Amino acid sequence: xTSVKSWAQxxxxxxxxxxxxxxxARPDLGLWVVADGAGGHQSGEVxxxxxxxxxxxxxxxxxxxEMLAEIRLAINETHEALRxxxxxxxxxxxxxxxxxxxxxxxxxxxxxWAGDSRAYLLRGGILTQISKDxxxxxxxxxxxxxxxxxxxxxxxxxxxxxxxxxxxxxxxxDKVIGEARPGDRFLLxxxxxxxxxxxxxxxxxxxTPEGVPATELxxxxxxxxxxxxxxxAIVAEVSG
Numbered sequence: 001x002t003s004v005k006s007w008a009q010x011x012x013x014x015x016x017x018x019x020x021x022x023x024x025a026r027p028d029l030g031l032w033v034v035a036d037g038a039g040g041h042q043s044g045e046v047x048x049x050x051x052x053x054x055x056x057x058x059x060x061x062x063x064x065x066e067m068l069a070e071i072r073l074a075i076n077e078t079h080e081a082l083r084x085x086x087x088x089x090x091x092x093x094x095x096x097x098x099x100x101x102x103x104x105x106x107x108x109x110x111x112x113w114a115g116d117s118r119a120y121l122l123r124g125g126i127l128t129q130i131s132k133d134x135x136x137x138x139x140x141x142x143x144x145x146x147x148x149x150x151x152x153x154x155x156x157x158x159x160x161x162x163x164x165x166x167x168x169x170x171x172x173x174d175k176v177i178g179e180a181r182p183g184d185r186f187l188l189x190x191x192x193x194x195x196x197x198x199x200x201x202x203x204x205x206x207x208t209p210e211g212v213p214a215t216e217l218x219x220x221x222x223x224x225x226x227x228x229x230x231x232x233a234i235v236a237e238v239s240g
Contacts, residue, residue, distance in 0.1 A: 009215040010232040020044030021232040022052040036190040037097040047097035064105040082165030096165035112173040120187040127203040134162035184238040192231035
């Protein structure tokens with residue numbers, strides 16, 4: 001029987017005036033979420049908040065399969081609601097948000113996402129990025145036109161190609177499933193963290209002794225680097 005400890009923290013950062021990130025930590029459901037709003041004028045906060053509120057309403061006692069279906073339904077309904085709200089504001093209004101979701105049940109995990117908020121897994125001291133960014137620079141990397149290192153410093157590194165509430169009829173969440181083992185540490189984060197700290201730094205800070213709230217160390221490190229975006233981190237630790 002596995003159990004999970006988790007920590008979650010968000011910070012406005014060192015430049016922005018408003019925090020447009022939101023997160024959800026529901027260990028009782030085996031569910032953790034990070035949403036990073038886009039659109040400016042606090043619209044991003046509305047978008048990320050609606051995503052978190054919709055997922056927070058999921059009922060308990062569902063199977064993993066039922067939960068995944070309900071997550072997709074909730075995200076689709078939120079996508080439609082955000083598009084309707086943007087249309088009502090007129091002009092070129094956009095109210096959208098990235099999202100990354102972790103579901104942990106027994107000895108398995110599922111990760112779903114849209115955008116460039118990320119999920120990582122630290123296992124045996126090795127950090128693996130579970131999610132794959134929906135971004136312009138990731139597309140260029142996939143096409144062989146940029147290296148991963150070049151993508152990190154590209155002037156259009158913040159351009160995302162998929163988001164909940166974006167101008168498309170349907171929102172598709174990518175999904176990865178796998179085994180969850182005792183000692184695993186999962187990290188969900190907004191791009192404020194992943195674009196500020198290197199993978200070596202993430203690995204080191206995430207690999208703190210068992211029971212230490214790594215989120216505090218991650219956020220503090222991002223602030224020390226003068227992070228220019230909102231920054232959010234959730235760490236979920238699987239124990240035997």
